[in-house]
Amino acid sequence: MATYKKRGYKPNTKEEQQTAVEEQSTTAEVFNTLDEGAGKTEEWVARNQKYIFIIIGVAAAVILGYLAYEEFIQEPKEAEAANEMFVAQQYFETALNSSGAQSDSLYNLALTGAQGKFGFEDIIENYGGTKAGNLSRYYAGMAYLNTNQYQQAIDHLDDFKSDDQILAPLAKGAIGDAFLQLEQPEEALDYYEEAAQMRENNFTTPRFLMKAAVTAIKLGNGAAAEKYLTRIQKEYPDSAEANKVSVYLGQAQAMQ
Known part of the structure; x- marks a missing residue:
């Protein structure tokens, strides 16, 4: 059974002295084991630090690359795609309020573009990975549906997420x-x-x-x-x- 010992307490009997020696020995063994473990860890790090630095460098490069891609490539591309889509959207919306041959003509302009501006198909091809590119799949699918081109409508609408x-x-x-x-x-x-x-x-x-x-x-x-x-x-x-x-x-x- 463990007993409480006051600070500064000194063992008097041989039994107490033996117990104190054993406790000190055990404590020393524990610290020696910890020192050995720490030493092995340091040795492992020393042996493998080249690979550790490579792994850290690769991870940092991936993170920085992703952030740079988002800021300097993806965001400008998103803005450019949205700007290109504006005219095609206007054709589409005008077609909704029209009928007959005029409506079909406007839907086709929305799909293929006009006056040097992209249509939805161009936006899908050039900006497929952007939000505008994805939305263009919806518009294109609806344009094809309204011009009786049903398989094309299915293909584009199925790709829209x-x-x-x-x-x-x-x-x-x-x-x-x-x-x-x-x-x-x-x-x-x-x-x-x-x-x-x-x-x-x-x-x-x-x-x-x-x-x-x-x-x-x-x-x-x-x-x-x-x-x-x-x-x-x-x-x-x-x-x-x-x-x-x-x-x-x-x-x-x-x-x-």
């Missing part, structure tokens, strides 16, 4: 629209379902639930159509699509 609450499901649903135009309703239904589930909001969710319901009716799947329509009715009663539920719900129920 976004976490945006509206754009992400719109792109996914537009792929469904393209497949429907290509007379592939099964694929269209898959994309409508995915678009409806991607983000929960009062705009895109009921929109693609309705498209999924109509497509399910076209495929003869009344039960699935009823499920989509009922969800619109219960969860999105104030949406524009809710006003159409009764029209399609009767069809869906009659098929079962």
Whole structure:
């Protein structure tokens, strides 16, 4: 059992003296072991310091290189790409408010460019790794969809990546629209379902639930159509699509 010893206490008996000697010996062994461990570590560092400095240098170079790339290359490139995209966006937005041949012509200008300015395809090719390049894939996909070039629309929209609450499901649903135009309703239904589930909001969710319901009716799947329509009715009663539920719900129920 350990006993408390006052500071300055001196052992009197032989047993106490022997114990004190053993404790000192043990303490010395511990410090010797620590010294040996520290010595080995120092030796290892001394032997391998060349490689350690190389590793540290490489890590520092990677970090500094990344920071320099972001500041001196990527950021200016982002600004340049956004500036190039401005004219193409104007063509696209004007096309949305036009119709017929004029609309098609404007979409094509948005895609290919004009007056020495890049179109969306040029921006994708030259600035593909930028945010503007990614957004151009969305615009290009929609332009192709509106000019009846459905496979090109699918290709571009499938490459578009976004976490945006509206754009992400719109792109996914537009792929469904393209497949429907290509007379592939099964694929269209898959994309409508995915678009409806991607983000929960009062705009895109009921929109693609309705498209999924109509497509399910076209495929003869009344039960699935009823499920989509009922969800619109219960969860999105104030949406524009809710006003159409009764029209399609009767069809869906009659098929079962």
